[in-house]
Amino acid sequence: MASDGSQPVEWNGAFPFLPSWLRPKPSESYADARHGHSGPAAHEENHNQQESDRTGVWNGPAPRGYVARPTHAADEPADAPVAIKEADYVTLPGGAHMPLIGLGTYAQSSADAVRNALAAGYRHIDCAPIYGNEALVGEGLRDFLAQEEGAREQLWITSKIWNDSHRPAAVRASAEKSIADLGAKYLDLLLIHWPDAFKPGTEEVDTEVTLQETWQAMEALVEEGLVKHIGVSNFSLSQVEDVLSWAKVKPVVNQIELHPLLAQRKILGVCSRKGVRCVGYSPLGHSKNDLLEHPEVVRVASEVGKAPAQVLLRWNVQRGVAVIPKAGSEPHMKENIAGLCEWRLSWDQKAALDALNSGKRFVDMPWHQWADDEEGGAVKPSTVLL
Numbered sequence: 001m002a003s004d005g006s007q008p009v010e011w012n013g014a015f016p017f018l019p020s021w022l023r024p025k026p027s028e029s030y031a032d033a034r035h036g037h038s039g040p041a042a043h044e045e046n047h048n049q050q051e052s053d054r055t056g057v058w059n060g061p062a063p064r065g066y067v068a069r070p071t072h073a074a075d076e077p078a079d080a081p082v083a084i085k086e087a088d089y090v091t092l093p094g095g096a097h098m099p100l101i102g103l104g105t106y107a108q109s110s111a112d113a114v115r116n117a118l119a120a121g122y123r124h125i126d127c128a129p130i131y132g133n134e135a136l137v138g139e140g141l142r143d144f145l146a147q148e149e150g151a152r153e154q155l156w157i158t159s160k161i162w163n164d165s166h167r168p169a170a171v172r173a174s175a176e177k178s179i180a181d182l183g184a185k186y187l188d189l190l191l192i193h194w195p196d197a198f199k200p201g202t203e204e205v206d207t208e209v210t211l212q213e214t215w216q217a218m219e220a221l222v223e224e225g226l227v228k229h230i231g232v233s234n235f236s237l238s239q240v241e242d243v244l245s246w247a248k249v250k251p252v253v254n255q256i257e258l259h260p261l262l263a264q265r266k267i268l269g270v271c272s273r274k275g276v277r278c279v280g281y282s283p284l285g286h287s288k289n290d291l292l293e294h295p296e297v298v299r300v301a302s303e304v305g306k307a308p309a310q311v312l313l314r315w316n317v318q319r320g321v322a323v324i325p326k327a328g329s330e331p332h333m334k335e336n337i338a339g340l341c342e343w344r345l346s347w348d349q350k351a352a353l354d355a356l357n358s359g360k361r362f363v364d365m366p367w368h369q370w371a372d373d374e375e376g377g378a379v380k381p382s383t384v385l386l
Contacts, residue, residue: 086341090322092229092252093275098156098189099124100317101337104281104324106131114140116330121337126255126281126324127182128160128193129174134181142183157182158189158255160233161218166197167209168217175221190218190227191255194234196368203367212246219249231255231276234368237267237376240276255279258316258323259291260353261360268319270377280316283323284309286362296356300349307335314345315353 089097102124103117114125114137125141127134145151159178161171175190192214197206221227231253232240240254254271258264258280268278285291292308301308309325309332316323317340327333345353359373 084342084344088341090277090320092277093250094229094252096188096229096252098253098277098279098322100322101313101340102126102156102158102279102322102324103333104326105133105137106326108133108137108326111136111140113328113330113333115143117327117333118144120330120334122333123154124156124158124322124324126158126279127178128162129165129178130160130162130193134159134178138182138184145183152185155184156188157184158191159187160191160193161214162193163196164198164200164202164206166192166206166211166214167200168213170200171214171217172221175218175226179226186225187227189229189231189253190221191231191233191253192218192235194365194368195232195236195239196365211243215243215247219247222249229253236371237270238371239376240267240271241274241376244274244276251276253277253279255281255324257282257361257363258321259283259285259312260297260315260356261285261291261358263354263357264373265357266373266377268321272320277320277322279322279324281324282362283316284312284325290362294356296352300345300352303349304343304345306343309336310338310340311345311353313340314343315350317341318345318350 088101089099092098099122101122103114103122103126105114105125105127108114108131117125118141125137127137141155141157144155159175159182161174165171165174175187178190179185179187192211195211197209197211197214198204199206199208215230218227218230222230229252230249231251232243233255235243235254235256240251243251252275254267254276256264256267256278258268258278259282264278271278291297291312294308297308297311301311304311306314313323313325313336325336327336361370364370
């Protein structure tokens with residue numbers, strides 16, 4: 001008995017007065033998981049073992065993370081895609097709709113290919129001055145834009161500012177030339193292609209212009225109506241956060257390389273929470289044996305009755321990522337866009353593709369230094385030194 005007359009409470013954690021269906025059930029703990037078994041008897045065994053072997057193992061409930069197969073996964077058929085009907089666009093801050101699948105025009109050499117893409121249903125065209133073909137793309141767009149009033153508003157056209165055009169006057173000149181070459185009247189989205197600035201006409205680092213000055217020149221284009229939205233490309237998470245900290249007109253997109261071998265989950269998730277949507281380039285890899293013929297991709301494609309390219313595109317779209325694959329032939333263009341938002345990978349199928357992540361990049365410029373994956377956003381607990 002204590003000095004104040006109170007009796008110590010002895011409680012073994014049970015609630016004998018509750019009906020059995022309301023009594024708490026023992027859950028697996030870190031310690032149970034470590035020893036590979038669970039249940040009351042195992043819990044008692046582990047508790048006794050810990051008395052003699054204190055290794056600092058937490059004995060509370062053990063979180064599972066994404067590796068825990070959800071209960072609904074068992075209800076998903078493995079031999080057929082899950083049929084759905086989703087929106088085929090991404091909603092940007094301000095309410096604009098950007099189509100989830102676009103036509104990448106890098107190395108595109110045919111105006112007819114652009115015409116075929118429009119006929120197949122593409123309404124998102126991704127361009128850049130450095131590709132050297134914006135006038136050709138504009139030729140492919142011309143008939144569509146001339147066919148009816150309001151045709152321009154049906155399209156989402158993106159262009160970019162190359163590294164040697166970061167100075168304010170060059171930003172304006174580059175954007176105006178893209179608009180003229182494409183015959184577009186305005187750009188829906190203008191991106192800084194890379195964070196690296198070059199002196200005009202060279203690949204020498206330009207120290208006479210800052211990223212903020214480049215951005216302010218782009219903001220002026222928005223104010224004048226020449227550009228609807230602005231964003232970045234190939235920016236690290238910390239670089240995106242830097243722009244967000246001082247930009248008057250916020251970036252709405254970060255276009256980066258995204259595919260199962262380079263999932264970039266952290267930058268994708270943090271950017272999304274900050275109102276910056278990611279657009280994935282090279283979603284199919286760079287050659288057939290990169291991803292299109294990867295055994296796991298082929299296996300999943302066989303299960304769902306889709307082409308490997310459709311599976312790879314769906315993997316990104318299912319994460320809320322817009323994609324801009326290249327397609328040289330009309331059949332491949334149609335294959336890439338056909339019903340992309342009308343089926344889903346099952347949990348197991350997507351998890352199998354998630355497991356391919358290895359940090360593999362197909363686009364890696366010698367003059368660009370990639371930031372550490374953990375740079376920016378919340379600090380990962382494992383990187384904190386105690």
